[in-house]
Amino acid sequence: MSNYDVYLNVFLEESKENIQELNDLLLELEKDKSNLEIINNIFRVIHTLKGMAGTMEFDTLAKFSHKLENVLDSLRNKKIDLTNDLMDFLFKASDALEESITDIEQGGNGSIEKLEKLLDKINSYVESTDSSKSSKYKTTEHEENQVKQNNEIYSKMSEETKELLENVFKRAKENNLNFFILKVILEDGVQLKQARAYAIHHKLEDNGCEIVYTYPSVEEIEKENFDKELIFGIVTSKSIGEIAELVNKVAEVESVYVDEFSANNLFGSEEESKDEEEGSKQEGLENNKKEVKLSRSIRVDINKLDDLMNLMAELVIARSRIIETLSKYDVKEVDESLTQLSRITLDLQNVVMKIRMVPVAFVFNRFPRLVRDLAKELGKKVNFVIQGEETELDRTVVDEIGEPLVHLLRNSLDHGIEGPHERLAKGKPETGTLKLSARHEGNGVIIEVEDDGKGFDVNEILRTAINKGLISSSEASKLSEEEIYNFVFLPGFSTKTVSTELSGRGVGMDVVKSTIESLKGTISLETKKGKGTKISIRLPLTLAIIEALLITVNEQVYAIPIANIDTTQRLSDGELKIVQGQEVFLLRGEVMPVVRLRKLFGYE
The missing domain is CATH 3.30.565.10 (Histidine kinase-like ATPase, C-terminal domain)
Structure with a gap:
């Protein structure tokens, strides 16, 4: 199986779980339309789905999810009201997402007709100005924030790098080009940081940007030896807003900061730079102290569990044959080993059965x-x-x-x-x-x-x-x-x-x-x-292994499922009666018929 197939299977499994969670949340929201927490949770689910679709390059699904995010963002910011019509639309959107996932599972690209039709309707719920207001990137509006961001970015550069960038800046000006410093923060929990970094890199290059500086280095990015912050120095003919909008389209990007490069930024207050550097180091130390949580579960194909159960069944049969064969010999050492084998086999059988159990x-x-x-x-x-x-x-x-x-x-x-x-x-x-x-x-x-x-x-x-x-x-x-x-x-x-x-x-x-x-x-x-x-x-509870009572009829062994047995009882000849030609006996005060298996199976 190729890496793509592995990622696709993970995408499909997680997308189905997200769609189920989305449906559950929508049902809750319909009962409590003013609950902001539910809206935020729905936004999170859609955002996750958008990120995964973008990573797998299912563009229509990613685009639809992004537009749906805009609707939810307007809802949580109280720019629009949650009407019954909008509630129905959200349910239809959930259905469309589910059908898109099904289409992908069947070999398509998720671009189903229902998704395309709903894309046109989404815009009617959000004013055109909302999309610009809800943009995730920050520009040079707030001078205070700009200074803080600049100090943080430039404090990471060596003196040699600063000199190099200053020369690039001069060359860009001579050619009437812009030289921007771009800072990108990836979302928490992003699974493929290296892939995200390269997606941003390619997005910039494909749109005519020349990348002259990268932090961390390409080698560190390949090793995924970074947290979630990326810094680029780019020479381009595009504006700050265009660059921000461009990078913002890359999946799993939390925020984008773009600023025009200035030589003054390189040589600001030495004291400020040191403070920022110390703060950065301290933050890194704090992050390192955080306990790393490892996943305690894995996804397993049901066919593999079936194979495991079949092997387990073969083992149980083999054990029974060994016990039957060796029961003819009275060897104490063998008896002890068989007892241990039986115990281990039973424990293993129970573990395998538990693995197959789901709520x-x-x-x-x-x-x-x-x-x-x-x-x-x-x-x-x-x-x-x-x-x-x-x-x-x-x-x-x-x-x-x-x-x-x-x-x-x-x-x-x-x-x-x-x-x-x-x-x-x-x-x-x-x-x-x-x-x-x-x-x-x-x-x-x-x-x-x-x-x-x-x-x-x-x-x-x-x-x-x-x-x-x-x-x-x-x-x-x-x-x-x-x-x-x-x-x-x-x-x-x-x-x-x-x-x-x-x-x-x-x-x-x-x-x-x-x-x-x-x-x-x-x-x-x-x-x-x-x-x-x-x-x-x-x-x-399970169809895989059925406990049974073994009986012998005419020297042939038969198995009766335990689930079909109410009770077992030895009967003496004196307890058997004949009523209207039928053998019967009393069980808990009730008359029960007796069936002779030798006769039933045709041995008599």
Whole structure:
């Protein structure tokens, strides 16, 4: 894999995380439109995205993010108001950014049509004067600041360098050219400082600037042996404003300071220079004292984890074979070694399984935006509650449950929760509640989608089942409520006479059930007419390794998953009874049938 591919993968992963964070922040902002901290956090996310897009040279994405920054800057500086129209625009912008990232992931350059269209609309939210006012660079407006910056820049130069620059200055004047000193501060946390420095260097040279001085030196820049400050001496025909605007377009630049070179700057107060130099040294010492924080996590391709788990499974199988082979021999030393091998293998297995576990928030965090948009489209007021998002599941399982949950949430919103007027007429609060929760239970995880809407009408389900020929009227009267609810999960089953764009066609619930069952899970439904519905999904923690009980039938070894075993019990002949030709026994006061596996598997 080339360096570019590595950087691209990092860009895509981090961009997706930023888009998710952006959606979460926009949902918070919609509830609290005057919260400046949320606006600042949104600005930070967009700024990060702009920097990464610029580094990877996805120009349209970087340009769009930059313009979006201007809108947010105007918002936080109270130059414009956060209207409902602007709020909707920000959500559309988030969608466009996400689609642009998807386009890049599929091999494009991120220049999608939606992004281009929204670029035209952005300008309507910010006055043309705002962009110039929100410029990040500083010019010679404030004399005090100018003197301070000059002293700081020139204090870093040796006497030899000062003399050289003075000669360059004279030559520039003779040729009617400008000689500027340019100071650039990179953003905190910039990942590729060397790349940023060269991007600035190339930007200047490509626009006709001659670079005659660089601090730190080119060698130090190549080693990234500098903090975040760069100084250039340039000869150019451009103005201070043009140079500042030029450099300001480079990604991950925090601020730009440009000043016209003057011989007087070189030989200012010696005392001031010394003070600045001492201050600079002291600042450097303070920075060195700061504790360096190293990342305690890394990104790992899911395929590599799958490979690791497969190797782990092979190791477990090999261990079992060794134990089975050596069990014929009574060798104490071997027994001790096997015990140690089993312990180490089990520990390793647990570690590998934990590596694959991710919080369900990985998928749950997608849904607040979905619910918000859908509720708005349907004209309903909904309080969406998420609980237990820290509950962990195998990454493979988490990846698969997204679509089933989307369908269940859409069903609850479309057919479950009533509109505000209908809810008030029923004595309910006009805002409905939709809850998505997860929790550990035994060897699995329970995920529930619950609403306080209309609930299912049992009689309506039965009528539909009879009309579709799924059951006769006489059979219907014998069914329990749980059996009746199971009709909902049949293909093409719907009690709705009118379908909508969202649901009502009977397509989906059967797919939900089949998806859950393919994950070795189960799904059940509880409902009460007029009160609401709760759909519960039970899933195994992982599909990678399943603990099993080994049994022998006709000298053949079979494995029964532990998750499917309620209890084990030895039965004596005296405990077995024959009822209507069927062997049975009593378990906790209940009559249980007995199945002979030799007969079931065809050995008898």
